[in-house]
Amino acid sequence: DAGVIQSPRHEVTEMGQEVTLRCKPISGHNSLFWYRQTMMRGLELLIYFNNNVPIDDSGMPEDRFSAKMPNASFSTLKIQPSEPRDSAVYFCASKTTLARGRLETQYFGPGTRLLVL
Amino acid sequence: GQNIDQPTEMTATEGAIVQINCTYQTSGFNGLFWYQQHAGEAPTFLSYNVLDGLEEKGRFSSFLSRSKGYSYLLLKELQMKDSASYLCACMDSNYQLIWGAGTKLIIKP
Secondary structure (H helix, E strand, O other): OOOOEEEOOEEEEOOOOOEEEEEEOOOOOOEEEEEEEEOOOEEEEEEEEEOOEEEEOOOOOOOOEEEEEEEOOEEEEEEOOOOHHHOEEEEEEEEOOOOOHHHHOOEEOOOEEEEEO | OOEEEOOOEEEEEOOOOEEEEEEEEOOOOOOEEEEEEOOOOOOEEEEEEOOOEEEEEOOEEEEEEOOOOEEEEEEOOOOHHHOEEEEEEEEOOOOOEEEOOOEEEEEEO
16 A cells, blocks of 8 residues: 655745645545644644545634545645745645544655745 | 643663653543654554553553543663654544644663
C-alpha cells in the first residue's frame, strides 16, 4: 500500500496568493482528516470527512480556508488569499470507520510544508 | 472541557529507560493512542490501549488506567533514533481524537 499521499511536499508562496494542497487517502479508508501543525499550537484538526461528506469544520480558522472531497480518493485544502500566519505543516490523515478500536488508527501523509512570505 | 496533558520535553540517556506520562479528561473514552513523530516527519502509530493494563511491544510499552485518566509510554534500552516527539491522543465518545501537545524526547549519549 502506498500510504496517504500528499502534494506538494513543499510550497513557498507570496502573501495573497491562492494555495491548494492535495491528498489521496489510503484505499478503502472512508474518513479523511486535515491537520495543521506549528511549533506554537501543535497539531490542530481543521476538518474531517466521513464518506466524502464534511462532518466537522469547526477547526477551519476562517473563510479563507476551504476543503473539498469530490470522491473517495481525493481531497483538497485551499487557502485564498494566503497570509504569512498560515505558514505551517499541513497533514492529511485517513482511517476506516468500518471497525472500532485499534482499527481506527489514523495514518498520516508526509505533510506539505507551506511558507507564505 | 476536553484536555490532554503531557510534559513538553524530557531528556534521557542512551541505553536507559524513560517513562512519558499523559493525563486526560475527555467526554467519553474509546481508547488512547501513542504516536511517534521524528523532526520533519509525519506522526506514526505506536500503540493503542482501551483496557486497563500494560501493552508491550518490543522496547516500547504503553499503560492505561481509565479510573485515573492516566497513561504512560515506557521506552527501554533507549537508542539515539528514539529522539522524537511522542504524542498522546484520546478517542472521545464521538470516536474523535483529542491530541496532546506532544513530548519532545532528547536522547543523550
